[in-house]
Amino acid sequence: MTTGWAISEGLVGYPEAVAAMESRAAAIAEGRADELVWLVEHPALYTRGASAQEGDLLDPGRFPVFDTQRGGQFTYHGPGQRVAYVMLDLTKRGRDVKQFVCSLEAWIIGTLATFNVKGERRTGRVGVWVDRTRAGGELREDKIAAIGVRLKRWVSYHGISLNVEPDLSHFGGITPCGVSDPGLGVTSLADLGQLIPMHEVDVALKAAFEETFGPVERVAPPV
Numbered sequence: 001m002t003t004g005w006a007i008s009e010g011l012v013g014y015p016e017a018v019a020a021m022e023s024r025a026a027a028i029a030e031g032r033a034d035e036l037v038w039l040v041e042h043p044a045l046y047t048r049g050a051s052a053q054e055g056d057l058l059d060p061g062r063f064p065v066f067d068t069q070r071g072g073q074f075t076y077h078g079p080g081q082r083v084a085y086v087m088l089d090l091t092k093r094g095r096d097v098k099q100f101v102c103s104l105e106a107w108i109i110g111t112l113a114t115f116n117v118k119g120e121r122r123t124g125r126v127g128v129w130v131d132r133t134r135a136g137g138e139l140r141e142d143k144i145a146a147i148g149v150r151l152k153r154w155v156s157y158h159g160i161s162l163n164v165e166p167d168l169s170h171f172g173g174i175t176p177c178g179v180s181d182p183g184l185g186v187t188s189l190a191d192l193g194q195l196i197p198m199h200e201v202d203v204a205l206k207a208a209f210e211e212t213f214g215p216v217e218r219v220a221p222p223v
Helices: 014-029 097-113 168-173 198-213
Strands: 003-011 036-041 045-048 065-067 074-077 081-087 120-122 125-131 141-152 155-163 184-186 216-218
Touching (some): 014 141, 014 155, 074 081, 074 168, 081 198, 097 120, 097 141
Parallel strands (some): 003 036, 045 065, 141 184
Antiparallel strands (some): 045 074, 120 125, 125 141, 141 155
16 A cells, blocks of 8 residues: 655645645545645644634734644644644554554654654653653653544544744744643754754655555645
């Protein structure tokens, strides 16, 4: 099973991306299209997931806010963050939602390992985290990648976001993913001292995806 791998250049508008993603997911479910992973960057915006609490939108006028059907709460997308929309047919991959999310985490962890960054899972906190606790100090863990997916007719859509070099101050307009613990924050590869060009991150994402999910082939982006 070979999955299409598409990369959009420049910034892709969020409504356009969602429309294209939903159309492709429906076509996959109907057997009219192949699976696809689509890598994009968005202009600065916030998205409101299905479980979002309105009080977690701390600065409503800062950036556009879009409602989304994915799971989760508020999150930020913007330049310097790699978003991967993952449209896979879970009917062909076991119909195990928990395992699917674990595989998405493994994909991100494998990508980070390429750059000598140790990403970790945390029970009760979806996504991938970096432990920055100093010896003898208080807990400090920062989220470097978020996961928010939805399934329709056993085809996934939405996906992951990996902080490469975004403006981390933009996360201040929300309570990211509803996590308000002062010992938990957000980070990026750049914040960790890894100044990696986006195209090199894409190469690492592709290699780690193939290790986790199987082979891909380059295709044109849907928009």
